[in-house]
Amino acid sequence: MKGIVFTEFLDLVEDKFGLETVDKIITESQLDSGGIYTSVGTYSFSEMLQLLQSLSKHTSVSIDNLLLVYGEHFFSIIETSYPGLLATYKDPIEMLSSIENHIHIEVRKIYPDAELPTFIVEKKDEKSLTMLYKSSRAMHHFGLGLMNKTFEHFNATATIALHKINEDGTEVRFVINKN
Incomplete structure (x- = not known):
């Protein structure tokens, strides 16, 4: 890590x-x-x-709540350190759906040995996104905090539901509906 x-x-x-x-x-x-x-x-x-x-x-x-707050905090680091990356996007759904194919690629340029979770887009339209999160670290609440702040960054709101596929939290489905 x-x-x-x-x-x-x-x-x-x-x-x-x-x-x-x-x-x-x-x-x-x-x-x-x-x-x-x-x-x-x-x-x-x-x-x-x-x-x-x-x-x-x-x-x-709880650890989940600590990770949620930490994810929200970490988004401010991204805003400060990588404003150009965020400026690439005009919409939170667009940004979140590109985690795997753009954002993580950029992270690996800076940190080549970073071990990142996998986000698989299962369904996407203008107002909703369903993604599968996979990570042996089970830090899905950190991801949830980042997602919350992503919507705030774009002056938008959303309902984000988290459904554990594996009891240990190594696979989680995020269902995001933009308000």
């Missing part, structure tokens, strides 16, 4: 819960990195999982 995911996560934790909480979740986790991350480094997903579990324990916020 790319380091930017860790550095931004810890920035969010500090902002929402304080530096003491950041120190606490790093200290009590068994991190090969020692909790020292660079944005361009690559780290084990197990470290993110440990940090999330520890934060959830200390805040009584």
Whole structure:
């Protein structure tokens, strides 16, 4: 997992819960990195999982809700760092439907060894999109947060339903209906 995911996560934790909480979740986790991350480094997903579990324990916020908030936060990083990418699109459905065939290709140009989820468009029209999400990391709520902010970016709203295909969340269907 790319380091930017860790550095931004810890920035969010500090902002929402304080530096003491950041120190606490790093200290009590068994991190090969020692909790020292660079944005361009690559780290084990197990470290993110440990940090999330520890934060959830200390805040009584579910991991899914933490990932949702983190996804929403991460969208602001995309807006700031890659405005040209977002400017390519005029509509949130258009943007979300191009995750696999455009956005992830651009991400791999910057981070060639990034391990990204797969998004398969199953059905699309002007007002709706159904996509299948596949990832061994089961971070679908992170994706949901990014989707929420995508609609906000385009001054639009939507109903986004998430249906787990696998109980462990490694395969999820997103059904998106633009309002």
